[in-house]
Amino acid sequence: xxxxxxxxxYSAVLMGSPILLKLFSHNETLASRVFRLIKQYENLLxxxxxxxxxxxxxxxxxxxxVSVSRPVYELIRCAKAASLLENSAFNLxxxxxxxxxxxxxxxxxxxxxxxxxxxxxITDPTQVLLDDADCSVFLTRPGMxxxxxAIAKGFIADRVRDLLRQEGETLGLINLGGNxxxxxxxxxxxxxxxxxxxxxxxxxxxxxxxxxxxxxxSGTYERFFERDGKRYHHILDPRSGYPLDNELDSVTIIxxxxxxxxxxxxxIYGMGVEKGCAALRARPDIEAVFVTRSGEIVTSSQxxxxxxxxxxxxxxxxxxx
Numbered sequence: 001x002x003x004x005x006x007x008x009x010y011s012a013v014l015m016g017s018p019i020l021l022k023l024f025s026h027n028e029t030l031a032s033r034v035f036r037l038i039k040q041y042e043n044l045l046x047x048x049x050x051x052x053x054x055x056x057x058x059x060x061x062x063x064x065x066v067s068v069s070r071p072v073y074e075l076i077r078c079a080k081a082a083s084l085l086e087n088s089a090f091n092l093x094x095x096x097x098x099x100x101x102x103x104x105x106x107x108x109x110x111x112x113x114x115x116x117x118x119x120x121x122i123t124d125p126t127q128v129l130l131d132d133a134d135c136s137v138f139l140t141r142p143g144m145x146x147x148x149x150a151i152a153k154g155f156i157a158d159r160v161r162d163l164l165r166q167e168g169e170t171l172g173l174i175n176l177g178g179n180x181x182x183x184x185x186x187x188x189x190x191x192x193x194x195x196x197x198x199x200x201x202x203x204x205x206x207x208x209x210x211x212x213x214x215x216x217x218s219g220t221y222e223r224f225f226e227r228d229g230k231r232y233h234h235i236l237d238p239r240s241g242y243p244l245d246n247e248l249d250s251v252t253i254i255x256x257x258x259x260x261x262x263x264x265x266x267x268i269y270g271m272g273v274e275k276g277c278a279a280l281r282a283r284p285d286i287e288a289v290f291v292t293r294s295g296e297i298v299t300s301s302q303x304x305x306x307x308x309x310x311x312x313x314x315x316x317x318x319x320x321x
Contacts, residue, residue, distance in 0.1 A: 007186070014038050015046075015153065017177025021160075024171040024186070034160050034174070041159065044072050045152045054148055058095065062142030065131060073135035075155050075259075076128070079148060082263045083125035083238075089270020090263060091238035093123045095145025103234040103243075104223030110232060116241035123238060154216060154262035157181040161258075178217060181258045185211030189306070196311060197221040197249035197291060205311040206297060208289070210254060213304055216261030218269060219250030219291075235269055246272045252289040254305050260286060273298055 010021040010031035021034055046052050053068040060066045068076070079092035096119045102108040111119075122143045129138040139146065148155075153176040160174045161181045172183040173190055182190045189209040196203040198221045208215060220233035220243075237244045251268045253261040264286055268276040273290050280286055280300040287305065290298040295314050299307060309316055 010034075012038075015042050015156075015177060019177065020173075020175040022173040023164075023169060025169070030164075030167055030169070034163065037159060037163060038156055038176070041071075041152070041156045044069065045075070045148050045155075054146060057137045057139060058145040061139035061144040065129070065134075065136035065138035067134050067136045070135055071159075073130070073137065075148060075151065076137055076146065077130055078259070078263075079146075079151055080125055080128050080130065082267065083128075085267070087239070087270070088267060089237060089239070089244065090150070090266040091123060091125055092146045092148065093125045093128055093139075093144060094236060094238050095147035096122055096143060097236055097238070097241055098147050098149070099145065101232070101234075101236065103225060103232060103236075108225045108232075110227055111241075120238075120241050150266055151259060151262040153177065153179040154214070154258035154260070157214065157258035176258075178222075179258050179261065180215045182210060182213055182215075194252060194289065194291070195219070195221075195250070203311075205291065205309070205314050206289075207308045207310060208252070208254065209306040209308075210304065212256075214255050214258035214261045215252060215305075216255075216258060216265055217250055217252040218265035221249065235266070237270065244269055247292045247294070248272065248290060249293050250291040251276070252291075254287045254289070256285060264288070276300070 006024050008023050008026050012019045012035045019038060021031055044053050053072045057066045082088060082090045083092050100111050100119055122141050127140040128146060129140060157174055157176050157179045158181060161183055164172045164183050170184045171186060174181050180192055189211050192208045192210060192215045193204040194206040194208060196205045197219055223234035224231050233243045235244050248269060251265045253264045255261045268288055271279060276288060277300045280288055288300040296317050297314050298317050
C-alpha cells in the first residue's frame with residue numbers, strides 16, 4: 001500500500017478478518033463510523049449467527065417469504081442475476097454445499113457422491129423467488145440456503161467508499177480481508193500486492209498500482225484441506241458440487257466496484273483463462289490477472305492498472321505491457 005507519511009491507518013477485526021482503513025486525515029471519529037457501518041452490514045448479511053436477515057430467509061425455506069431491508073434485497077437480486085448467467089460458476093443458493101464441505105472450518109470432509117447429488121437438488125437459484133413490491137425473498141424448497149459470503153465483503157467495501165466520499169474524503173483505502181477498494185490516489189497510486197499461492201503470508205509474486213479502483217483476489221490457497229494426497233479448496237463449482245478444478249491458482253479482478261470484483265472472480269474462475277479473457281472483452285471496465293498452476297501470470301488487459309513482477313519464478317504472458 002502507499003507508504004506516504006501523511007497516511008493514517010486504522011484497524012479492527014470484523015467479519016472474521018483484519019480490517020484496515022487508510023486515510024489522509026487524522027479522523028478517528030470517521031474511522032469509528034466506518035467500522036460501525038461494516039459491523040451493521042455484517043449483522044444483516046452473515047449466515048453464521050442470528051439475528052441476521054439472511055438467516056431469517058434460510059430458516060423460512062419451504063415455508064414463507066421473508067421481507068428484508070432494501071440494501072439486502074438489492075444485493076440478493078444482484079446475486080441471483082449472476083447465478084442465472086449461462087453456465088455460471090456463481091450461485092447464491094450454494095449454501096447447503098458450503099455448509100456440508102466446511103472447507104476452512106472444523107469438521108471439513110469429502111461428502112459421498114450420493115450426498116453431493118442430494119444437496120445439488122436444493123441449490124437451484126431459480127427457486128429463489130423475489131418480490132420487488134415488498135422486498136421479500138422466498139426459498140421454495142425446505143433445506144435451501146442462500147449464502148452471500150462470496151459477495152458480502154465487496155458490497156460492504158463499496159458502501160465504505162461511498163461513506164468516505166459523502167464525508168468529503170478524496171483519498172482513502174479500505175481492505176476488508178482481501179477485498180480492497182480505493183478512493184482517489186496518492187502520488188504514484190495505490191500499490192496492492194499479489195500474493196504467492198501457497199507461499200508465506202508476506203510472499204508476493206507481483207504488485208498492481210491502481211487509482212479509484214477495487215482489487216479483489218480469490219485463490220485456491222485461501223481455504224483448503226487435503227485428504228489422501230488430494231487438495232480440496234473452497235471455490236465450489238455449483239454445477240458439480242465439487243471444488244472447481246482447472247488451470248488456475250488465483251484470479252484477481254480490477255474494477256470500479258468491489259461487488260463486481262467478487263462476482264467476476266467467481267465467474268472467471270469457472271471459465272478459466274481463455275474463456276475468461278474472451279468474456280472480459282465485452283466488459284472494458286473490468287480487468288483480470290490470472291495466476292496459473294504452471295507459474296504463468298496472464299492479464300486480460302492493462303488499461304486501468306500497472307503490474308510489476310516481483311518473483312522471477314513466474315512468467316508474464318498474455319497482455320502484459
